[in-house]
Amino acid sequence: MRAPLQYSPAHIQRTVSERLALRVVFAGTPSFAVPALQALMRSSIELVAVYTQPDRPAGRGRRISKSPVKLAARASGLPLRQPLRLDDDLDFLKSLAPDLFAVVAYGQILSAEILNLPRLGCINIHASLLPRWRGAAPIQRAIEAGDRISGITLMRMDQGLDTGDVLRQIETPISDIDSAATLGTRLADLGADALAQLLVAPEAHIGQAIPQNPLQASYAAKLTKEESWLDWTQPAVTLERQIRAYFPIPLARSILLDQLVIVHSATLGSNTLSAAPGTIIGLSQEGIQVQTIDGTINLSTLQLAGRKPVS
Secondary structure, eight states, X not given: OOOOOOOOHHHHHXXXXXXXXXXXXXXXXXXXXXXXXXXXXXXXXXXXXXXXXXXXXXXXXXXXXXXXXXXXXXXXXXXXXXXXXXXXXXXXXXXXXXXXXXEESOSSOOOHHHHTSSTTOEEEEESSSTTTTEESOHHHHHHHXXXXXXEEEEEEOOSSSSOSEXXXXXXEXXXXXXXXXXXXXXXXXXXXXXXXXXXXXXXXXXXXXXXXXXXXXXXXXXXXXXXXXXXXXXXXXXXXXXXXXXXXXXXXXXXXXXXXXXXXXXXXXXXXXXXXXXXXEXXXXXXXXXXXXXXXXXXXXXXXXXXXXXX
């Protein structure tokens, strides 16, 4: 007669833990999404798949570029998928039997069938304090508007544009020197930490989700290259915010002395009114001084077409 199998308490605990681990699918594309992916890798969940946008041409040379999420996933040996449309992978997603989707700047709208597939739904990290700045460019629009406070929102996704119920929000101040790059880095880390904390007890958080107030909503439209041109008839503070908001993409620009100049950074100057708006009136340690409608602005880091940035 075969002897009964013997299991140690540690073996039983490990088996139960593995079976109870949340099965999570992650979807994200830019560098903003990488800290959240790394937080998932450090957590006790089971990361069953990582989705990101297909490789596409990028940059001046239009070379095929891999997304930051793809590079991070490949470096960690994670299972990676890159369908043109997430719905094209629906059968595979169903086979994963996911408990939860974590979505961070993925770049695709999720269909109702995808949203309803995970047992606990789909959670998104959005880079604003919703319902303010719904849409594609919340970080840039907040700086451009002169907001003093930003933050992240963990949201349970629905079919609307960033209209889902709020699970958690964390604030951070916007400083006078924050660019979209520095604020974006800070918000990405805040979002990753918040996601990791939520995954400790996701069902409790989801049960306490709060609907957004649509009357308080504002829209953060995607930045266009046309918007990046500096209008020197605007106030100096408006132009300085625009330059910070548009760094590092798409970068503010102007024609000065008949040359295209790309502006990476600037500071406010004086209240001097000595020339027509758009006139270069001097050079100082702070940079090239340009007249605006109500004062001057110092262009501190510039780039001529085809050249490297100089300070």
